[in-house]
Amino acid sequence: AQKITQTQPGMFVQEKEAVTLDCTYDTSDQSYGLFWYKQPSSGEMIFLIYQGSYDEQNATEGRYSLNFQKARKSANLVISASQLGDSAMYFCAMRGLDSNYQLIWGAGTKLIIKP
Amino acid sequence: KAGVTQTPRYLIKTRGQQVTLSCSPISGHRSVSWYQQTPGQGLQFLFEYFSETQRNKGNFPGRFSGRQFSNSRSEMNVSTLELGDSALYLCASSRRDSNTDTQYFGPGTRLTVL
Numbered sequence: 001a002q003k004i005t006q007t008q009p010g011m012f013v014q015e016k017e018a019v020t021l022d023c024t025y026d027t028s029d030q031s032y033g034l035f036w037y038k039q040p041s042s043g044e045m046i047f048l049i050y051q052g053s054y055d056e057q058n059a060t061e062g063r064y065s066l067n068f069q070k071a072r073k074s075a076n077l078v079i080s081a082s083q084l085g086d087s088a089m090y091f092c093a094m095r096g097l098d099s100n101y102q103l104i105w106g107a108g109t110k111l112i113i114k115p
Numbered sequence: 116k117a118g119v120t121q122t123p124r125y126l127i128k129t130r131g132q133q134v135t136l137s138c139s140p141i142s143g144h145r146s147v148s149w150y151q152q153t154p155g156q157g158l159q160f161l162f163e164y165f166s167e168t169q170r171n172k173g174n175f176p177g178r179f180s181g182r183q184f185s186n187s188r189s190e191m192n193v194s195t196l197e198l199g200d201s202a203l204y205l206c207a208s209s210r211r212d213s214n215t216d217t218q219y220f221g222p223g224t225r226l227t228v229l
Contacts, residue, residue, distance in 0.1 A: 033215045043203050045220035052215050091158070101146070101211065102171055103218065105158040 002027045004092050006106035013082050014114050020067070021077040021090050021109050029053075029096030034075040035103065036066065039089040048090075051075055087113045117142065119208050119221035127227045133194040136224045140187050140208030146170075147189035148218060149181060152203040161204075164189050165211055193226075201228045 003026040013019045025034065036048040051059045051066045059066045067076040079086055092106040120139045128134050140147050149161040160173040164183035181191040187208075193200055203225050207218035 035217065037220075043205075043223040043225065045205055045207070045223075047217050047219060050215070050217055101148075101163060102160050102173075103148075107157055 002029070002094060002096055002104045004094055004104055004106035006090075006092055006109050008109045009107070010110040010112070012112050012114055015084060016081055019079045019082050019086075019111065021079075021092075021111065023075045023077065023092035023106060025073050025075060025092075025094050027073075027094065027096050032094055032096040034066070034068070035093045035095070036064070036075075036077045037091045037093065038086075039091060039108070041088070045091070049077065082113050084113050084115060087111060119206060119219055121204075121206055121221035121224050123224060124222060125225050125227075127229060128196050129229050130196055130198060132196050133192060134196060134226060135190055135192050136204055136206075136226075138189045138191075138206035138208075138221060140189070140206075141219055144208035144210055144219075145187050146209045146211035146218075147183060147187065148207045148209075149189070149191050150205045150207070151175075152205060152223075153201075158205075161191065196228045198228050200226065202226060 005024045032053045034051045038046045049059050049061045049064045049066050051068045058068050063080045065078045089108045089110050091108045093103040095103050122137045146165045148163040151159050163171045167183045178194045183189045203223045205223045207220045209216050209218045
C-alpha cells in the first residue's frame with residue numbers, strides 16, 4: 001500500500017528565513033511521482049513542484065526546491081526566503097505507476113510566516 | 116489560459132436534499148478528478164473521469180455519482196445529503212497523457228449541509 005507521511009502538523013517561521021517541510025513516502029512501485037501543493041485559506045489547491053522517481057536532479061521552481069532522497073524515501077519541500085504570502089497548508093502527494101492515476105495525499109503541514 | 120472553474124463556490128443544503136456540482140477543466144485537459152476535503156478525513160479521492168468514462172472510484176457510497184460530458188466538463192451529484200457530507204469539494208483536471216502529468220485544481224465548492 002502507498003502512504004504519505006507529513007510529520008509536522010504546524011510550523012512557525014520568521015519572514016525571510018528558509019523553511020523545510022518534511023514528507024516521507026512508502027511505495028513498492030519502481031516508478032512514481034511526488035507532488036507538492038499549497039492550499040491558502042481560500043481553499044484552492046495550488047501546484048508547486050514535481051519530482052519523478054527517476055529524476056537524478058532535485059526539482060526547483062523559483063523559491064521552491066525539493067530535497068529528494070530516494071533511499072530514505074523522503075521528498076522534503078524547501079522554501080527559500082519565506083514571505084508572508086507563504087502562510088498556508090502544504091500537502092505532499094504521490095502517484096505510483098500502479099495507482100490507477102490516484103494521488104495519495106499526506107495530512108498536510110500548516111505553515112505560518114511571522115513578520 | 117483559463118484555469119479550472121467550479122460552480123457554485125458555496126452551497127447550503129438541508130439533509131435529504133440532493134446537490135449537483137460542476138467543474139470545467141483547463142482547455143485541452145480530458146481528465147477530471149473529484150476530491151472531498153474535510154478537517155477530520157483530509158483529502159479523499161471520489162472519482163476520476165476521462166473521455167466521458169469513469170476510470171477510477173474512491174471508497175464512497177453510491178449516493179456520490181458523477182459524469183463527464185463530451186467537452187470534458189464534469190458534474191458530481193450527491194443525493195440524500197447527510198450532515199457528514201459538509202466539506203470542500205475540489206476538482207482537478209489534467210491531460211492524463213503520462214503518469215507524471217500534473218493535476219490542476221479549481222477553487223472548490225464549499226458545501227454545508229444543515
